[in-house]
Amino acid sequence: MIHRQYPAAPAQVYLFATCLVDLFVPQAGLDAVRLLEREGLTVHYPRQQSCCGQPAYSSGNPEEARAVARAQLDLFAEPWPIVVPSGSCAGMMRHHWPRLFEDDPALGPKARALAERVFELTEFLLHVLKLDLAARAPAGQPHERVVLHTSCGARREMGTREHGVAMVDALPGVTRVEHARESECCGFGGTFSLKHPDISGAMVQDKIASACATGCERLVSADCGCLLNIGHAAVHQGAPLPVEHLASFLWRRTGGEGQA
Incomplete structure (x- = not known):
């Protein structure tokens, strides 16, 4: 970190x-x-x-x-x-x-x-803020198995994978599972995906297959570029991998869904 x-x-x-x-x-x-x-x-x-x-x-x-x-x-x-x-x-x-x-x-x-x-x-x-997510989470929520994706910049420049892991692991009723290609790039890379679409497509295909192999119910990430890339590719492939931004996931799992 x-x-x-x-x-x-x-x-x-x-x-x-x-x-x-x-x-x-x-x-x-x-x-x-x-x-x-x-x-x-x-x-x-x-x-x-x-x-x-x-x-x-x-x-x-x-x-x-x-x-x-x-x-x-x-x-x-x-x-x-x-x-x-x-x-x-x-x-x-x-x-x-x-x-x-x-x-x-x-x-x-x-x-x-x-x-x-x-x-x-x-x-x-x-x-x-030293936010206590366990104290915020209401009882009785359905259990979820998720994989966490951290963008290359977030992981290597900001060191924020550990922060995302800590946030997800603190949520009652949520199991975070790791997969074999978690540390790899999803293939987006900003303009990389435009300049090298075939390589990018192969990378995101590997990422999706690895995540789906865990039996997770969704993929969460704090980076929208990766989410858009993985989410759209999963839909295109017909893969059962819904995606959600980590902010929305944390809000929903701590009782915020439907609140103003």
């Missing part, structure tokens, strides 16, 4: 929802807000936020990534934590935004200060 110093639980936070949540899985963003608000936090959502810049950055276009990041450096002006329901986007903001501006005497310090306030959602729930 990647160690860092965690602040005391704040009264207010920012949400950086990510473009995939905004456009394709808005329910995950709403459920992330509900999880935070239920703990008494006020959640602020700067409407001018956009992409974290990762597609451009990982495609070898740092200038385009720098322009995307520059447009957002002033959106999070208050010294509140920035909570991100995506390990890969959080990794981009925390580790790569400072590198994009490391030679800029004005924007460099601003990017580094912002990066220190970036937390992936489960990391924030576990280490900052």
